[in-house]
Amino acid sequence: MQRGLDSETKKQLEEEEKKIISEEHWYLDLPELKEKESFIIEEQSFLLCEDLLYGRMSFRGFNPEVEKLMLQMNAKHKAEEVEDETVELDVSDEEMARRYETLVGTIGKKFARKRDHANYEEDENGDITPIKAKKMFLMPQD
Amino acid sequence: MAEPASVAAESLAGSRARAARTVLGQVVLPGEELLLPEQEDAEGPGGAVERPLSLNAGARSRVRVVCGPGLRRCGDRLLVTKCGRLRHKEPGSGSGGGVYWVDSQQKRYVPVKGDHVIGIVTAKSGDIFKVDVGGSEPASLSYLSFEGATKRNRPNVQVGDLIYGQFVVANKDMEPEMVCIDSCGRANGMGVIGQDGLLFKVTLGLIRKLLAPDCEIIQEVGKLYPLEIVFGMNGRIWVKAKTIQQTLILANILEACEHMTSDQRKQIFSRLAES
Numbered sequence: 089m090q091r092g093l094d095s096e097t098k099k100q101l102e103e104e105e106k107k108i109i110s111e112e113h114w115y116l117d118l119p120e121l122k123e124k125e126s127f128i129i130e131e132q133s134f135l136l137c138e139d140l141l142y143g144r145m146s147f148r149g150f151n152p153e154v155e156k157l158m159l160q161m162n163a164k165h166k167a168e169e170v171e172d173e174t175v176e177l178d179v180s181d182e183e184m185a186r187r188y189e190t191l192v193g194t195i196g197k198k199f200a201r202k203r204d205h206a207n208y209e210e211d212e213n214g215d216i217t218p219i220k221a222k223k224m225f226l227m228p229q230d
Numbered sequence: 231m232a233e234p235a236s237v238a239a240e241s242l243a244g245s246r247a248r249a250a251r252t253v254l255g256q257v258v259l260p261g262e263e264l265l266l267p268e269q270e271d272a273e274g275p276g277g278a279v280e281r282p283l284s285l286n287a288g289a290r291s292r293v294r295v296v297c298g299p300g301l302r303r304c305g306d307r308l309l310v311t312k313c314g315r316l317r318h319k320e321p322g323s324g325s326g327g328g329v330y331w332v333d334s335q336q337k338r339y340v341p342v343k344g345d346h347v348i349g350i351v352t353a354k355s356g357d358i359f360k361v362d363v364g365g366s367e368p369a370s371l372s373y374l375s376f377e378g379a380t381k382r383n384r385p386n387v388q389v390g391d392l393i394y395g396q397f398v399v400a401n402k403d404m405e406p407e408m409v410c411i412d413s414c415g416r417a418n419g420m421g422v423i424g425q426d427g428l429l430f431k432v433t434l435g436l437i438r439k440l441l442a443p444d445c446e447i448i449q450e451v452g453k454l455y456p457l458e459i460v461f462g463m464n465g466r467i468w469v470k471a472k473t474i475q476q477t478l479i480l481a482n483i484l485e486a487c488e489h490m491t492s493d494q495r496k497q498i499f500s501r502l503a504e505s
Contacts (some may be wrong), residue, residue, distance in 0.1 A: 127295065144459075
């Protein structure tokens, strides 16, 4: 008794089904149209064409907010390179790094148990040295 | 004025496209075709001109050109759709062959995306304000497009208020939409324009002339007395000064300066400065 169809006949049947389905689909029998790469861009806005100033203006201190805006917007528009104002730091970066280094130890000490206090041995200067890797039991690697 | 007109008429009669470079600053009429610089080389004297060898000999280097207001793309050429003077701007930085446009004059405004305009609130329906900007239909302005506006904290806008905003959607197929906020969420001077003052209408060309970076009229006006002006690209100007008389003088000057020569203008300013 044959259990199902042969693999070959199965394949043939599948192919025939696919053919029927794809032939049913409609398509236009036209040659491929090449899309011309257009290098002309159409814009209807005058902003690109002419450098126009900002639309709100105030003179002789009539509206101080608008005068501030005028300076801002017209400077932006003229693309003056605004030098990156380096924010004056009260504390320099190096000092910050040093503080953080010790801070980690101080806070860590607070939460460490008595046994772990050994890891937070203090140096001569009072700086807390970084935690050394604990010697734990390692599984034998086969 | 007769000479450029006759030149234009000749070219129309000849119906040969002219090179855009040669027509800069001259009057062009609708229907003319303009050649861009690269095509002009190709149609030169029978290809006898030796062109410098480019590294990629195969591809023709195409420079992107922007055609601005008054021009349309027609195949590889530019087609003029408005009468006026042809202008060109070199590209400042980066790629591109620059911008060509026609400097024309008109009173009717057509909404364009990105333009800052003055609108009058005509209706308030639900969450949207209808704002008249002088175009074919009123623009819509959502109440959330103001700085610091939330659903609980609504902006204080009434019917009849003046709004300075910019378009985010403006094409011939859809209703224009405007906002009073920029892409970062800041107002940048947009929003409801304050109390008092006078709103009047001028031609669009005058607005562009007044907003040019080197405009003498604005510099002279600014020296007269303390005042505030808002220019909308839809041809509307709002002015405010300390007294009504000063406001009216200012409005008259701005309306009239379009048709005055610079000498007449200086006369008027000197007379004003005296009084």
